[in-house]
Amino acid sequence: xxxxxxxxxxxVGSERHLRTETYETVRFLLAADQAEVTVTDVTLLPDxxxxxxxxxxxxxxxxxxxxxxxxxxxxxxxxxxxxxxxWQARRGERFRFRAHTPTRLICVFTPPFxxxxxxYAGDQ
Numbered sequence: 001x002x003x004x005x006x007x008x009x010x011x012v013g014s015e016r017h018l019r020t021e022t023y024e025t026v027r028f029l030l031a032a033d034q035a036e037v038t039v040t041d042v043t044l045l046p047d048x049x050x051x052x053x054x055x056x057x058x059x060x061x062x063x064x065x066x067x068x069x070x071x072x073x074x075x076x077x078x079x080x081x082x083x084x085x086x087w088q089a090r091r092g093e094r095f096r097f098r099a100h101t102p103t104r105l106i107c108v109f110t111p112p113f114x115x116x117x118x119x120y121a122g123d124q
Contacts, residue, residue, distance in 0.1 A: 001088075004033070004110045006028050008026050011026045011027070011028070011103075013104075015115070016028075016030070021045075021048070022042045022045055022048045022050045022058075022074065023043060023045060025040045026040065026042075027039075029112060030056050031112040031113065031114050032114075034109065035112050036111070037108050037114065038108070038110075038112040039059075040105075040107045040108075041104070041105075041123040042104070043102050043103065044097065044099040044102070044103045044104075045099060046100060047100075048098075048099060049097065050097060051073065051094055051095070051096050051097075052089070053092070053093050053094035054092075054093065054096055055092050056111070057091065057109045057111065057113070058090050058109065058110050059089045060086065060087070060088045060107065060108045060109075061071070061086065061088075061105045061106070062086045062105065062107075063081050063083055063103060063104070063105055064104050064105065064106060065104040066100075066102055067080075067081070067099075067100045068081040068082075068098060068103040069097070069098045069100070070081075071096040071097075071098070072093075072095055073094035073095055073096060073116075074093065081103065083090070088111075
C-alpha cells in the first residue's frame with residue numbers, strides 16, 4: 001500500500017469537517033482508513049467552556065496556537081494551555097476546557113473514531 005497523503009484543504013466541507021457550538025475540526029484519519037488512531041486539527045472557539053472526555057477513547061492533544069485553561073474534573077486542578085503544551089486524557093477521564101482565544105490543537109484519539117464523535121464528555 002502506498003504512503004497516504006491527506007491535505008486539510010481537501011477535507012474542508014466534507015463529512016470529515018465538523019462544526020459544533022464550541023469548536024471546528026477536520027478529521028484526517030478515521031477507522032474507515034484502517035488507521036489505528038484518529039488525527040484531528042481542531043480550533044476551539046474563545047469564551048466557551050465545555051466538558052470533554054470519553055469512556056471509549058484516549059485523547060492526546062498538542063496546542064499549536066492560542067491560550068486556554070484545562071480543568072481536571074477529578075482534581076479540580078487548572079492547567080494553562082498555550083503553544084507547546086501537550087496533555088493526555090485516558091479513557092474515562094473528564095476535563096473542562098475554556099479557551100480564552102481561538103485555540104488550535106492537533107489531537108490523536110485511540111481507538112480511532114468511526115466518524116462524527118464529538119469528544120464531549122459522555123459522547124460515544
